[in-house]
Amino acid sequence: MSGGVRSVAVVGRxxxxxxxxxxxxxxxxxxxVKVSVVELPSALGPAxxxxxxxxxxxxxxxxxxxxxxxxxRCGAVPSLxxxxxxxxxxxxxLGYDVSRPAINDVDFVQFWSLARRQGMRVAFEDFSLxxxxxxxxRIATARPGKAGxxxxxxxxxxxxxxxxxxxxxxxxxxxxxxxxxxxxAERDGERVTAVALDDGGRVEADLFIDASGSERALIGHxxxxxxxxxxxxxxxxxxxxxxxxxxxxxxxxxxxxxGWGGLFPLQGMTAVAGHAAGEEAAHRIAASLGPVRNLTxxxxxxxxxxxxxxxNVAAVGEAAVxxxxxxxxxxxxxxxxxxxxxxxxxxxxxxMQEARDYDRAMASHAGNIRDFQQAHYRLCDRPEPFWQAARxxxxxxxxxxxxxxxxxxxxxxxxxxxxxxxxxxxxxxxGHGVIPAESAPAVDRTPPEEAIxxxxxxxxxxxxxxxxxxxxxxxxxxxxxxx
Amino acid sequence: MSASRxxxxxxxxxxxxxxxxxxALAKVLGSxxxxxxxxxxxxxxxVGVGEATIPPITLFNKLLGIDEDEFIRETRxxxxxxxxxxxxxxxxxxxxxxxxxxxxxxxxxxxTHYMLRAQAEGLSLDRDWxxxxxxxxxxxxxxxxxxGAPPTMPRVNYAFQFDAGLYAAYLRRFAEGLGxxxxxxxxxxxxxxxxxxxxxxxxxxxxxAGDFFIDxxxxxxxxxxxxxxxxxxxxxxxxxxxxxxxxxSKRLAVLPPLTSTIARSAGWQWRIPLQHRTGNGYVFSDxxxxxxxxxxxxxxxxxxxxxxxxxxxxxxxxxxxxxxVGNCLALGLASGFLEPLESTSIHLVQxxxxxxxxxxxxxxxxxxxxxxxxxxMAALYEGIRDFIVAHYALTEREDTDFWRSRRAMALPxxxxxxxxxxxxxGEVGAGGMELFRDSNWFAILDGQGLNPQxxxxxxxxxxxxxxxxxxxxxxxxxxxxxAGLPSHEEALAAIVAGx
Numbered sequence: 001m002s003g004g005v006r007s008v009a010v011v012g013r014x015x016x017x018x019x020x021x022x023x024x025x026x027x028x029x030x031x032x033v034k035v036s037v038v039e040l041p042s043a044l045g046p047a048x049x050x051x052x053x054x055x056x057x058x059x060x061x062x063x064x065x066x067x068x069x070x071x072x073r074c075g076a077v078p079s080l081x082x083x084x085x086x087x088x089x090x091x092x093x094l095g096y097d098v099s100r101p102a103i104n105d106v107d108f109v110q111f112w113s114l115a116r117r118q119g120m121r122v123a124f125e126d127f128s129l130x131x132x133x134x135x136x137x138r139i140a141t142a143r144p145g146k147a148g149x150x151x152x153x154x155x156x157x158x159x160x161x162x163x164x165x166x167x168x169x170x171x172x173x174x175x176x177x178x179x180x181x182x183x184x185a186e187r188d189g190e191r192v193t194a195v196a197l198d199d200g201g202r203v204e205a206d207l208f209i210d211a212s213g214s215e216r217a218l219i220g221h222x223x224x225x226x227x228x229x230x231x232x233x234x235x236x237x238x239x240x241x242x243x244x245x246x247x248x249x250x251x252x253x254x255x256x257x258x259g260w261g262g263l264f265p266l267q268g269m270t271a272v273a274g275h276a277a278g279e280e281a282a283h284r285i286a287a288s289l290g291p292v293r294n295l296t297x298x299x300x301x302x303x304x305x306x307x308x309x310x311x312n313v314a315a316v317g318e319a320a321v322x323x324x325x326x327x328x329x330x331x332x333x334x335x336x337x338x339x340x341x342x343x344x345x346x347x348x349x350x351x352m353q354e355a356r357d358y359d360r361a362m363a364s365h366a367g368n369i370r371d372f373q374q375a376h377y378r379l380c381d382r383p384e385p386f387w388q389a390a391r392x393x394x395x396x397x398x399x400x401x402x403x404x405x406x407x408x409x410x411x412x413x414x415x416x417x418x419x420x421x422x423x424x425x426x427x428x429x430x431g432h433g434v435i436p437a438e439s440a441p442a443v444d445r446t447p448p449e450e451a452i453x454x455x456x457x458x459x460x461x462x463x464x465x466x467x468x469x470x471x472x473x474x475x476x477x478x479x480x481x482x483x
Numbered sequence: 484m485s486a487s488r489x490x491x492x493x494x495x496x497x498x499x500x501x502x503x504x505x506x507a508l509a510k511v512l513g514s515x516x517x518x519x520x521x522x523x524x525x526x527x528x529x530v531g532v533g534e535a536t537i538p539p540i541t542l543f544n545k546l547l548g549i550d551e552d553e554f555i556r557e558t559r560x561x562x563x564x565x566x567x568x569x570x571x572x573x574x575x576x577x578x579x580x581x582x583x584x585x586x587x588x589x590x591x592x593x594x595t596h597y598m599l600r601a602q603a604e605g606l607s608l609d610r611d612w613x614x615x616x617x618x619x620x621x622x623x624x625x626x627x628x629x630x631g632a633p634p635t636m637p638r639v640n641y642a643f644q645f646d647a648g649l650y651a652a653y654l655r656r657f658a659e660g661l662g663x664x665x666x667x668x669x670x671x672x673x674x675x676x677x678x679x680x681x682x683x684x685x686x687x688x689x690x691x692a693g694d695f696f697i698d699x700x701x702x703x704x705x706x707x708x709x710x711x712x713x714x715x716x717x718x719x720x721x722x723x724x725x726x727x728x729x730x731x732s733k734r735l736a737v738l739p740p741l742t743s744t745i746a747r748s749a750g751w752q753w754r755i756p757l758q759h760r761t762g763n764g765y766v767f768s769d770x771x772x773x774x775x776x777x778x779x780x781x782x783x784x785x786x787x788x789x790x791x792x793x794x795x796x797x798x799x800x801x802x803x804x805x806x807x808v809g810n811c812l813a814l815g816l817a818s819g820f821l822e823p824l825e826s827t828s829i830h831l832v833q834x835x836x837x838x839x840x841x842x843x844x845x846x847x848x849x850x851x852x853x854x855x856x857x858x859x860m861a862a863l864y865e866g867i868r869d870f871i872v873a874h875y876a877l878t879e880r881e882d883t884d885f886w887r888s889r890r891a892m893a894l895p896x897x898x899x900x901x902x903x904x905x906x907x908x909g910e911v912g913a914g915g916m917e918l919f920r921d922s923n924w925f926a927i928l929d930g931q932g933l934n935p936q937x938x939x940x941x942x943x944x945x946x947x948x949x950x951x952x953x954x955x956x957x958x959x960x961x962x963x964x965x966a967g968l969p970s971h972e973e974a975l976a977a978i979v980a981g982x
Contacts, residue, residue, distance in 0.1 A: 004940045005940070027591075030590075030941070030943075031940050031943045031944045033940075342591070345939065347937030353904070353907050401854060404850075407851070408851045409851075413855055414916075416917070438845040438849075441512050445515070
């Protein structure tokens with residue numbers, strides 16, 4: 001054994017590169033690992049955005065980022081969920097709830113589905129504090145209330161501004177940054193020994209991180225497995241619309257005949273992103289959302305590398321896994337990559353056995369996110385050929401089992417190395433129209449009158465709590481003022 | 484609710500598994516739930532394995548809502564802080580698999596990495612210094628964590644060793660108190676219905692019909708295998724032991740809060756201290772030693788005078804391909820057999836019940852429920868299998884054919900990968916939902932002499948003086964906690980006297 005990793009070079013661009021560089025620098029500074037970045041030209045346009053889940057706060061704790069900076073510099077708008085419109089019979093809001101309501105220790109889903117089968121009309125989302133707040137454009141404060149822990153928001157962020165903020169953090173931490181329009185890798189078998197830059201310079205490192213997005217500048221495209229069956233869209237489009245007034249506290253994801261388009265509110269604009277079957281469809285869907293500015297359309301194939309760490313090159317972000325812009329999947333997976341890189345930081349710079357475990361963790365999380373996204377497609381009941389094709393794609397064994405079990409009993413099976421909490425799965429499947437066929441026998445321990453009382457009480461408490469929450473614009477104003 | 488709702492559950496077999504099932508179902512499904520009938524025959528003996536347990540048993544007690552002290556008195560139980568492994572690495576060597584953690588995480592990584600670093604820097608330390616359960620076990624002490632104790636107080640995690648016969652009798656009284664009906668009789672015929680079971684016929688001609696059946700009939704699997712043909716995964720290749728001889732002996736003079744397993748010529752011997760007697764047994768492979776010779780070896784090595792006749796049990800390591808088929812679910816020995824080296828038998832019953840209760844069918848018995856159950860149980864069985872096999876795989880013993888064959892065996896891929904990772908960085912990466920976590924694996928692999936070549940690089944960030952200080956603080960906190968504990972005997976006496 002030759003000793004530990006002395007240096008790591010992050011080769012890439014934009015958010016993925018800066019998050020990983022800053023995260024590694026902060027986690028590993030104590031052991032003297034030198035972190036450098038080879039910065040490739042940005043691929044971001046002015047209208048690009050990131051959607052994140054509430055767990056972004058954990059990442060920012062690791063990175064040492066202040067929430068205030070997101071509001072002042074990154075156009076942040078807090079978001080408590082995603083509204084799905086035109087997917088299934090009725091639109092619904094998928095709320096980012098933290099707590100999971102229960103009656104006498106039995107999951108509320110069991111009571112809701114029982115009441116629903118007996119004719120109750122109230123939608124499941126009405127029992128979600130996050131969804132109820134999101135629909136009224138309100139954001140919870142951190143104070144836990146009667147309806148359980150207050151939901152923390154995720155954010156919509158301006159991608160170029162966020163990348164600039166992270167880059168500045170890297171500079172402040174003394175990370176060496178070299179820029180180059182292109183790079184050439186010098187290799188020794190599977191290993192990269194150095195990266196040659198346009199200016200004739202070279203960057204050597206024991207470990208390289210490929211954060212170059214779809215270019216896959218170091219890891220290469222071999223072993224990329226497309227998920228085209230499940231996700232028939234071939235193009236990604238992005239652009240901008242004027243800001244919405246009043247500002248919603250959620251994203252809006254609208255299904256179209258041959259793809260979908262999303263509206264993600266930011267301060268001063270509404271970011272648009274979506275996926276479509278072909279360039280023409282992309283233009284059509286964008287136009288259906290409004291007078292989109294800065295529209296860009298590019299080919300985009302969801303999928304992932306079979307091995308995301310080869311030799312001394314580990315891939316992160318879109319270089320490893322390309323995901324549709326749904327469910328904040330990209331942001332989730334970037335956090336997974338960083339935490340696994342730190343947890344599996346190699347002990348031997350010449351023989352990085354940790355690659356297998358990194359591959360396994362990334363594949364598990366990516367598969368889980370893909371399953372979640374594919375579930376939207378499978379449960380969508382639109383009649384067009386695009387949607388029929390998506391429904392005809394075989395689900396993974398995990399997804400098939402999960403849908404079957406939830407349909408039967410309202411239970412979400414959960415395993416290690418997953419990105420979405422069971423309550424998010426439950427809300428998503430119910431939102432798309434799944435009503436569990438039966439409830440757990442444990443509901444019988446609560447007399448029906450008591451259950452009805454508790455259900456009404458929950459509605460009442462949620463309504464009361466939401467009324468007390470400030471509106472999104474007020475929250476933004478307060479955060480910008482540093483309050 | 485649908486008309487086909489489950490009105491009656493029939494449990495076949497009344498050993499530990501059967502009465503655990505009856506008690507848990509009656510408690511959780513409640514008086515508005517299905518009727519529960521348990522069929523057992525006094526003419527058929529029960530195996531009563533699994534007198535030793537692991538800490539999740541306390542959750543089962545909580546689920547039932549039983550008073551722990553009463554349970555200890557009724558089952559003549561002792562406390563258990565871990566398992567002592569003697570002669571497993573080599574003759575004369577011994578180590579503890581104590582419950583609980585080593586130290587506490589620092590800077591996001593496990594304490595064990597800091598222990599490995601300190602050792603690599605030449606510091607001579609004993610891992611048991613950093614584990615409260617191990618220190619208490621070495622000193623024969625025990626005490627529960629008092630209510631309202633500060634979070635900094637080192638916890639003492641525990642399980643129990645109890646008389647399985649008394650445990651079944653205790654649970655029977657509990658279950659009958661909740662309305663479970665016991666039917667005495669021997670089953671002479673089973674009637675199928677579709678892909679499941681319709682009824683069982685007793686030797687007196689009575690027909691016991693049910694909507695859902697739980698097979699606790701032991702190794703044979705009267706319903707799950709003999710009737711429904713669930714199939715069996717045979718793991719003899721990795722776990723060749725196929726016999727056990729069990730014999731009780733007199734009480735130990737001083738009761739250690741520990742189960743002992745001592746490696747023998749063709750397997751291993753257990754010693755389980757109870758309040759009133761000692762449970763002993765020899766798990767071995769008859770390919771390497773005859774039953775007579777094994778019996779002689781065991782009787783010569785009993786810690787105290789035998790108080791009963793030895794009984795021979797025969798089994799094959801492995802588990803059912805399907806634990807739940809149609810309307811029938813197998814628990815206990817009917818669902819599989821893993822030698823009790825890590826005291827997992829009762830846990831497998833308990834885990835099966837927890838999963839069954841979560842998935843309990845209402846009416847149509849959707850196949851998704853059984854599929855989910857079967858896949859979760861398969862993962863649990865395989866995880867325990869790997870953990871047990873690791874003990875054998877890492878022996879240095881060459882003194883008998885049995886141990887030579889264990890050293891030479893090809894390992895399951897999943898175990899191979901874990902040993903590999905442990906060798907390179909002192910952790911196996913066990914998931915948060917697994918039964919045995921990284922600290923358990925560390926106890927076993929380190930105990931079996933597998934020395935990691937590295938540890939998590941972040942452990943190097945701590946300055947050497949600070950590392951020594953932290954190690955010293957953890958050790959001192961544990962010493963203080965353990966010094967304040969009564970002896971195991973005193974702790975038991977207080978509970979027994981509290982009747």
